[in-house]
Amino acid sequence: MIQTxxxxxxxxxxxxxxxxIAHLLHGLLGQTGFRLVNAPTLIPAYVLMLSGSEFVVGLxxxxxxxxxxxxxxxxxxxxxxxxKVLGVGLWVGASMRFQILGIALAGLLLSxxxxxxxxxxxxxxxxxxIGIQGVIFNFLLSKVIPxxxxxxxxxxxxxxxxxxxxxxxxxxxxxxxxxxxxxxxYAATFLVAFGxxxxxxxxxxxxxxxxxxxxxxxxxxxxxxxxxxxxxRADRAFTHYFLSRALATMGRMATPxxxxxxxxxxxxxxxxxxxxxxxxxxxxxxxxxxWGAMADRTGFRKVFIASIVLWALSVVGIMASESLxxxxxxxxxxxxxxxxxxxxxxxxxxxxxxREDLPMRIAVANSAQEGxxxxxxxxxxxxxxxxxxxxxxxxxxxxxxxxILMVLFxxxxxxxxxx
Numbered sequence: 195m196i197q198t199x200x201x202x203x204x205x206x207x208x209x210x211x212x213x214x215i216a217h218l219l220h221g222l223l224g225q226t227g228f229r230l231v232n233a234p235t236l237i238p239a240y241v242l243m244l245s246g247s248e249f250v251v252g253l254x255x256x257x258x259x260x261x262x263x264x265x266x267x268x269x270x271x272x273x274x275x276x277x278k279v280l281g282v283g284l285w286v287g288a289s290m291r292f293q294i295l296g297i298a299l300a301g302l303l304l305s306x307x308x309x310x311x312x313x314x315x316x317x318x319x320x321x322x323x324i325g326i327q328g329v330i331f332n333f334l335l336s337k338v339i340p341x342x343x344x345x346x347x348x349x350x351x352x353x354x355x356x357x358x359x360x361x362x363x364x365x366x367x368x369x370x371x372x373x374x375x376x377x378x379x380y381a382a383t384f385l386v387a388f389g390x391x392x393x394x395x396x397x398x399x400x401x402x403x404x405x406x407x408x409x410x411x412x413x414x415x416x417x418x419x420x421x422x423x424x425x426x427r428a429d430r431a432f433t434h435y436f437l438s439r440a441l442a443t444m445g446r447m448a449t450p451x452x453x454x455x456x457x458x459x460x461x462x463x464x465x466x467x468x469x470x471x472x473x474x475x476x477x478x479x480x481x482x483x484x485w486g487a488m489a490d491r492t493g494f495r496k497v498f499i500a501s502i503v504l505w506a507l508s509v510v511g512i513m514a515s516e517s518l519x520x521x522x523x524x525x526x527x528x529x530x531x532x533x534x535x536x537x538x539x540x541x542x543x544x545x546x547x548x549r550e551d552l553p554m555r556i557a558v559a560n561s562a563q564e565g566x567x568x569x570x571x572x573x574x575x576x577x578x579x580x581x582x583x584x585x586x587x588x589x590x591x592x593x594x595x596x597x598i599l600m601v602l603f604x605x606x607x608x609x610x611x612x613x
Contacts, residue, residue, distance in 0.1 A: 198407055206338060209402040213338040214347060216400040221351030222358055224287075224394025227294045227387035229359040229478075231320065234449035234528075235471040236363070237297075239462075240380040241313060244306040248454060252575025254314045255450045259567035261321025262328075262560070267419065269329035270557035275412040277405040280398065283330040286323055287395050293320035294388045301381030325564060328540070329556045336544045336552060338403060341609070342490060344544075348537055349486020356479015356533075360472040362386060367468010379464060410551075422558060425551065431605050432546040436559040438600040439539045442502050443563045444593035445509075447570030447577075448586050452512055452528065455583050456521045466518060473522050474529040481530030485537050493607040494538040494545070499598055501534025506594045509587050539563065545608040 230236055238251045245251070273279040293316045300312035339347055366386065371379035426433045456462055456470065489497050508527025515521045543559045544552065577586040 202404055202407055205404040206340065209338070209404070210340070210343075213401055214343075216397055217335070217339070217347060218351050218354060219397040219400075220394050221355040222394065222397075223355075223390050224397060225352075225355035225391070226359045226362060226394065227291065227384070227391030228324075229355060229475050230363060230383065230387045230471070231294060231297070231317075233359075233363070233471050233474055235453045235467055235474060236380060236383065237313075237317070238450040238453050239457075239467055240301070241310060242454060242457075243380070244301070244313075245310045248451070248578050249575040250310060251450050251454065252447075252571040252573075252578070254310070254317055256568050256570070256572040256575075257314045258317040258321035258324075259446075259564050259569075259571065261318040261323075262325040262564035263321075263568050265322045265325030266329050266557035266560040266564070267554075269326035270553035272326070273330055273333060274410050274553040278403050279330050279334055280401055280403045283327065283334060284395070284398060286327045286330060287398070288392075290320060290323045290327060291388060291392050291395065293317075293323065294384055294391065298381045298384035298388060301378040301384075302376060321564070325560060328560050329553055332540055332544065332556050333553050334401070334403065337406065338401065341545065344541060345486035345489035345494075345537075347486070348541065349483040349489075352482035352486075352533065352537070353479045356475050356482070358390065359387075360476035360479070362390065363471035363475055364468050367465045367471065371464025371468060373464075422554075425554065425558070429546055431608065432543075432555065434600055434604040435542060435546070435608075436562045438498075438597045438605060439559060440562040440566045441593050441600065442535060442539070442597035443567050444570050445502075445505065445590045445597075446567055447574035447593075448509065448583075448590040449528075449532075450571050451574060451578055451583055451586060452525070454578075455512060456515070458583075459515065460518055460521065469518075470521060470525050473525045477526040477529035478533035479529075482533050482537055485534040489538065489541070493609040494542045495601065495605065495607040497534050498538035498542065499601055501531045501538060502594050502598055503531075505531025505535060506591045507531075509591055513584055513587055542608060 237255065241251050241254050242248070272282055276282070296316040297313055297320075300309045300316065304312055335344065362383070366379070366383040369375070370382045370386075373379065375382040453462070453467065453470065485497050485501065504527055508524050508531055511524035511527060512521070515524050539559075543556055547555055574586050574590070577589060
């Protein structure tokens with residue numbers, strides 16, 4: 195039976211409840227480990243404990259973002275000619291979880307010197323797989339969830355995932371980090387995260403993925419890369435969007451150093467690291483409920499702008515913090531702002547252009563973001579060592595201000611263009 199646009203849309207709505215629930219359950223557990231790895235607390239503190247070097251902290255995070263920069267175009271080429279992409283996504287998702295396991299085992303089985311090297315390698319591979327997964331799962335989401343329902347779904351899913359991750363982080367700080375469980379409390383925490391997120395992956399087996407009526411014919415990756423200039427020229431608003439997304443991402447150059455700043459100002463125990471991690475993750479996720487509702491009403495452009503403003507103001511709060519309570523409030527603002535930025539950045543791209551070119555648009559935007567994301571922490575490490583953390587924060591805020599101005603003046607709400 196030949197699928198038409200009408201029958202495709204009817205199939206999407208027929209299985210909407212099932213796909214909605216499957217995405218929620220996947221978010222509840224499947225994102226837990228990823229949030230712990232990506233939080234600006236555990237990995238930086240873990241690497242600093244093993245290496246004693248702020249530069250190495252920035253370098254290891256840069257390796258993750260380098261992987262994320264290299265692979266999105268590969269992800270697009272893997273799926274844009276396929277009518278169904280979930281199977282590829284499951285293989286990539288499973289491989290990502292084994293990198294979390296490797297990060298944990300490195301701390302348990304290797305000496306500090308070799309553990310840092312191994313963690314850097316696993317973070318690079320983790321990032322490389324994230325780059326592929328980001329294309330696959332955002333494309334899958336665009337197929338099974340109508341645009342008007344994505345904001346609240348993503349907000350609720352992120353809130354559930356964040357609640358789980360925050361609970362694991364807080365519990366881990368008290369019961370794993372403080373007692374140095376298994377001889378390395380950080381490694382033990384990532385073992386728990388690996389188990390939870392592996393269970394979450396299984397929820398995606400319940401997703402029903404429709405086959406669209408049209409897909410692009412198979413094309414060599416090098417040929418698709420040659421077509422990128424024409425893709426960007428065809429939609430200037432999209433080009434300005436992904437450039438502004440890249441500028442805002444330069445703000446991440448400072449994120450590995452928030453926890454180091456707290457350590458220098460007030461000193462930290464396992465419990466306080468767990469508290470700040472839980473605070474960041476919980477605010478990141480709970481804030482997504484509000485951001486998601488706002489996006490459904492007004493579009494993701496306003497979420498993009500408002501979230502970056504909140505993130506930048508909260509970094510100013512980090513600079514002024516003098517107590518654990520101060521840092522908690524600053525981490526609440528940073529978590530909320532970064533969560534809204536990531537939601538808006540990942541979903542605005544779904545609303546530009548035609549479905550057939552969507553995997554490549556996702557890949558281009560993700561690559562631009564992670565290209566600067568790879569340089570950011572490395573540059574941040576150099577700035578932190580040579581000029582201090584406050585200078586680093588000011589530079590990161592300047593990039594965020596430039597991103598806000600670009601969106602305000604050159605990027606309209608893409609949803610309105612389709613209306």
